[in-house]
Amino acid sequence: MMFVMSFTLLAQEHFPKNDGVSNENTNYTAFTNAKIFVTPTQIIDNGTLLIKDGKVVSTGTSVTIPKNAVVVDLSGKSIYPSFIDIYSDFGVEKPKRPQGGGRSPQYDSNREGFYWNDHVRPEQNAIEHFKFDGKSAGDLRKAGFGVVNTHLQDGIVRGTGSLVALLDSGNDADRILDSRSAQYLSFSKSVKSNQSYPTSLMGSMALLRQLHNDANWYAKGYSKSKDRAIEAYNANKNLVQIFDAGSRVNVLRVDKVGDEINTQFVIVGGGDEYERIDNVKATNAKLILPLDFPDAYDVSDPFLASVLDISSMREWNQKPANPKIVADNNIPFAFTMHKLKGSKDFSDNLMKAIDYGLDKTKALEALTTVPASILGKSNSLGSLKNGAYANFLITSGDVFNKNTTLYENWIKGSKHVLESMDVKDISGDYTFTVGGNTYDMSISGSPSKPKASVKSGDKELGTKVSYDNDWLNLAFTSTDDSKQEFFRLVSRVTDNPNLSGKIIFPNGNESSVFLQKSNKEADNKSDEMASGKDKEMSKDIVPITYPNNAYGFKTLPKQETILFKNATVWTNENDGILENTDVLIRDGKIAQIGQNLNAGGAKVIDAKGKHLTAGIIDEHSHIAASSINEAGQNSSAEVTIEDVVVADDIDIYRNLAGGVTSIQILHGSANPIGGRSAIIKLKWGEDASNLIYKNTPKFIKFALGENVKQSNWQSFSRFPQSRMGVEQLYVDYFTRAQEYDKAKKSGKPYRKDTEMEVIAEILNKERYISCHSYVQSEINMLMKVAEKFDFNINTFTHILEGYKVADKMKEHGVGGSTFSDWWAYKYEVNDAIPYNAAIMHNQGVVTAINSDDAEMSRRLNQEAAKSVKYGGVSEEDAWKFVTLNPAKLLHIDNRVGSLKVGKDADVVLWSGHPMSIYSKAEKTIIEGVTYFDLERDKQIRNDIKKERSELIAQMMEAKNKGLKTKPIEKKEKQHLHCDSE
């Protein structure tokens, strides 16, 4: 039901008119006696709203109503500014991926005259793709929206959006408020091109940074060719920049990129900001929040339910509280319908957020003033201040109450009726008599769409009702079930509470009828309230932990002063292995090692019969990262794993349980020149930025062999396809980096190129290479290339044929970080032998044993022990393979890798000999903080059981209340390896 009063629209004054006389309407409309929310905080009781020409003229309690005003009495009703969604794709169809395309990756772009990467599309303007969609507009108006900012949701840089008023009448001239209202961005590629790069999140981040450099270069006029994408990007620079992050962790990533390119993005979040709200707050970004709260899982099958993790169940339990938590932390945010199916979901979830404690004023701000201010349109949108667009809602009361009726949604002074204000509420119970039988009729539901039931005695009759324009039509079955026959009743509703009309019998006879309304109205209402309440869930929100999964900390553990008494201490220093020795750690450092140390105020741990060692260091890990390979190019020096560290990865906890304290997260081996590493400490519970080592030497991954020449899958178009090509690729990049560095140092203008900067750091000995390598020829080759460019390779990782060239490695000064015993998985590891570590070590190469595997990394003590078996390495030296030697290779041995006074207190207490198969880590401590403790782990197992039952019971309750549920999903842990994409 919708009436549109087009006369309030402004005619386009310069358009000729041939279909009649001029009919300009200069009348006012005055809405009187309403509760008016001029802004969420400026509220007028019993006031008047005066509008003209689609704008607010004035509001207040003493507004003078001009004579040429149409007056609408809104006694008992409320007026709110209508809602704004600034993250919408209204009227802009999402492009579809073109069919076809080869299986071999595409490395080049489809376009000419644009940026080299097809996923950068700043030249897209939503307005060119916009087609008003009446149906969606109707749905949006139903949810209370008056204006949306729409855009093309495709690509990394997506171009400009348009601000559209959701007017049903008129045309786009009336609807488009701003055709270039914001620029939109995301980390996701365009579907319009199959160009490979970027294949990873870190690639998307690098691309945005490089685009910024290139745009600056272009703006200064240095570019030799025309680039329409960059021109558009530069032209869009001063617009509001809205970035779809989609999750809490990505909000932080977006902000990080923003800081580097001097842009404060407005960020579309994921609704999971509550998990680490302090970090989100620290971005100072304004957020746009979706309201897509998950449905409960259908846990009625206990077998299936057993696969659910606490983290997924908590998501359901906690997420509706996100808006409240964001609001309580004073982070400005707007709401969006993005990710929701329609107005019903939006309204339901908005109410849910309020049920979970979101302040109503904040909710209203999130839908009005905040989005308006984000777009810089506070004067014209989001409020009913004088001069603003007359965009407002007329409601029966509090807009955030479930029982409130939304009557009208006015946009630019044009009325859209959602629910007629004139509808007479006929709900209640009636009695009438027809043909000697007495019937009871009950009417309930919304005033304009009532539901009816008719009973004769206790017998419920089939009933159908419609109610339109004051006419009630009712049909009900006769009491005789054996017949298919109906009574039909019509009545014109008047102000009299009783109804009268006529009834048509099944046989066609008619008679008049009188329906007596009973006085039990009040009782009915309270019944309804009660049944409404039934649907409400108990809101027992389980505590958030850091990270927010089963093994997270409720409060982060603190640094302690600890004295280990009478341990067997593996110093990894000249002292060797000390029996019955005390170790004191204080202020995160190793303070004292000796006999009979004084405890002072330290916590004393009896370590008799136990072994204390430095924490294990894994030179080659791929845990705790959301992507590992940027496989879109043969060199990806511009990407860095530091961008994609995942602090919440359960593998961090499991590694701690295996005594691991530091790891290098390496880029994968897809490219000869890979990406930069993240060297982190496994500080479980901290956020990603606190894990990363500060002020340590920088690393980059290189790779050789089958992976980089793409031998084991269908890809034949990328250089290099042979080891011969690999050499030339290095020579090429190093030569170009030399030239780049020369240009940079010359003081003349140069085009800033992150990839070249990083490679030049290698040449300048400011960055070390850890190179994935297998066969002797390629190992030898890379050393020779490095020598030609006057630097050294720091580490060969995997290095399975290192034993064949150990003498050359020693001479070059490179270390080797190898697998203990892996082989036979590829042709190039045919000659891999478990004696490799021993031979390299015996030749004087600094040798480490690494994992490259989330499973093996938690047993690196066992892997070190294999060097005793294979090649007879002494236990003391073998232990260094997983502690001191990787520390040396990573140039962090000044801080970690041995037990020495002054070094970081990164220690592990083992139940026995650290390389015995029968030992396990009892405590794993980093900088004096106990991150893994076998005792705590035991406690957590009980807590998990309790919390699981609690959450499952809550989900059962949800299902029993008739709330929507979804099927169980089994989460899969993706373990990343070198070859992972």
Add this chain to the structure above:
Amino acid sequence: MKLYNYLHILFAVCCLNSFAQQTPANKQTEAFTIVGATAHIGNGTVIDNSVLIVEDGKISVCADARTTKVPYKGTVIQADGKHIYPGFIAPNTTLGLQEIGAVRATNDTREIGTMNPHIRSLIAYNAESKVVESMRPNGVLIGQITPRGGRISGTSSIVQFDAWNWEDAAIKVDDGIHLNWPNSFSRGRWWLGEPSGLTPNKNYATQVDELNSFISNSKAYLNGSQDTKNLQFSAMNGLFNGSQKLFIHADDEKAITDAIAFTNKHGIKEVVIVGGYEAYKVAELLKKNTIGVLARRSHTTPEREDDDYDYPYKLAKLLVDQGVLVGLENSGSMERANARNLPFQAGTVAAHGLDKEEALKLITSNTAKILGLDKQLGTLETGKDATLFISEGDALDMRTNILTHAFINGREISLDTHQTNLWKRYSNKYKSN
């Protein structure tokens, strides 16, 4: 296939054959006696100072040297301070069916089709595999060579690891049929726009029904005249006459419960559960039906985020504690090369609570029982095959798993491998420098 690739693989294959494998040892002709070692019998007991005599490929004496005085026979191997173990058994392995993971030409692990009981691993088993040879220095001397893929993968055979060819290698031909029980969860067909995650398998009932139908048809066929030969149905015969075991690869509680009901319904007597990640939850049912479990490798990560970090480490212990017969298997990523770590997988179970000698049973006597080999293998008891080895120390701990001698049916086998050869070759290179 492009010529280039073809040549590449041809080259690979030629190379593999260009290195000679270790020559299999000759049949035992003379008795020998091992004296002074700690004998880990494999049934839970240990003899600290043992005497063990081997004649005609069999153990004729294994006793406590301090209490039993027997005359030594043949060569005497003085093994004071050393340890003797029965040869370790690697069940459910693809050893010898593929040489190099990434080289397709070397892959003989799986066949196309769904119901493949007629597919036999034995004839593809490469007795000269360099990977198989690398098992021996770690004490892994026997394997159940098992095909992969399909609903019914095929028929396995049990071999020993010192042989000229597959006939030579075979200990038990066509010992069992392997069935991959339908998954409780299935992946969305993403190419049809469904979410790609794992959701409850809607076709579970249909898939179980297909199995029921296949079994019923096999039985009906075998009861009939068999005029028109059906290879698939006839390959099922051993399951019904009890000569073959049915190895059901199943992990979750529901699947195992359903699988057991299925075997009972069809009167399949000899059943083993392989994997059994949740088997401890149905321990009573397993015991009642005398079904053993080949538990999933302990060197793996927990399947679910909430699982105990050491869950895979202690899975076998949870079963042993409840009286279930359990062995360890090592299928999964890089399963062939890593099969030599089987002893350390057992050691890891011991680290997480199982008695060491009980842990040893997981790769010796328990596995022998599960595979139906316990009359001849799995312990150092009189009358059993002399398939055993001597280690410098505890063979479940990598530091001390250092073999000095290994025997298969009394034949002293070489402990050299492609890998030890390269080790010696390059050690010598540097020595001479």
